[in-house]
Amino acid sequence: MRTVYVHGVGLLCGAGIGVEGAVGGRRSEVPGFRARAYVENRKNLKLMSRSVKLGVSGIRLALSDHADWEPVEPGRRGMFVGSTPLGGEMEDLVPALEVATDAEGNLDLRAFAEQGYDRIHPLWLVKGLSNNVLGFASASHDFQGVNANYCDGDASGLHALCEGIAAIAEDRADVVVAGASDAWIGLDPLLGGRRCGEGAAFFSLSAKPGRWRIEVGDGPALPDEEAELGYLGAAALPVALARTLLRGENAGLIDPGGRALRLVTTS
Numbered sequence: 001m002r003t004v005y006v007h008g009v010g011l012l013c014g015a016g017i018g019v020e021g022a023v024g025g026r027r028s029e030v031p032g033f034r035a036r037a038y039v040e041n042r043k044n045l046k047l048m049s050r051s052v053k054l055g056v057s058g059i060r061l062a063l064s065d066h067a068d069w070e071p072v073e074p075g076r077r078g079m080f081v082g083s084t085p086l087g088g089e090m091e092d093l094v095p096a097l098e099v100a101t102d103a104e105g106n107l108d109l110r111a112f113a114e115q116g117y118d119r120i121h122p123l124w125l126v127k128g129l130s131n132n133v134l135g136f137a138s139a140s141h142d143f144q145g146v147n148a149n150y151c152d153g154d155a156s157g158l159h160a161l162c163e164g165i166a167a168i169a170e171d172r173a174d175v176v177v178a179g180a181s182d183a184w185i186g187l188d189p190l191l192g193g194r195r196c197g198e199g200a201a202f203f204s205l206s207a208k209p210g211r212w213r214i215e216v217g218d219g220p221a222l223p224d225e226e227a228e229l230g231y232l233g234a235a236a237l238p239v240a241l242a243r244t245l246l247r248g249e250n251a252g253l254i255d256p257g258g259r260a261l262r263l264v265t266t267s
Helices: 018-022 042-047 050-064 090-099 109-119 132-141 153-169 233-246
Strands: 004-013 077-082 147-150 175-183 198-206 212-216 251-254 260-265
Touching (some): 004 153, 132 147, 132 175, 147 153, 175 233, 233 251
Antiparallel strands (some): 004 212
């Protein structure tokens, strides 16, 4: 088994982008985020939901911190992503909901089906496909190796990260990007009023020595960031881990098999 190192961290959350996102924050959109700064093919933006834009951007940020990933052949580049299949943007459904809602605010499902469907934006479903982050990012960076997309609710980010670690340790890939993104702003009513936020965090991994080393053993527990950043769904654990590492602190986590892992700084 090979030792796994973290080389790059791509963080976006309600506190900011990169190192700025490591401290403080609020339950809000990522301040200063412009997807065009991270997505080379601007036409693809029309096919991306907010969560996908955040995820693709987080992956680019993680790789920008990893100096020597590009010489690795595409077949040895892996990618593992956690996500929540929420569909496209809510505003794309508004015309259909308006025509099917009466003056008292009651939704008529028959009217929604008969009159509303034709008013839904044609890209609504496509923009919300759960594997869009994986698809767009792997194509953009030419990652042709092992990959997977996880839709396991709040555990999705943990599964993606731990599978990425295993892929490097087991010599199934030489460079891996793993993490998650999610965007829940405006969906508070679906969670009983739970305050929601948005965020993404991805980690560029390799067997070559990097900024942090991953080893078996107990480490400091990750903080619960929901009070500051809101509910982040699949991205909650990766964001908490990214914030901890970027603050210069060590961290611990438990993989899906119950094994304790710790991430420690190497310099």
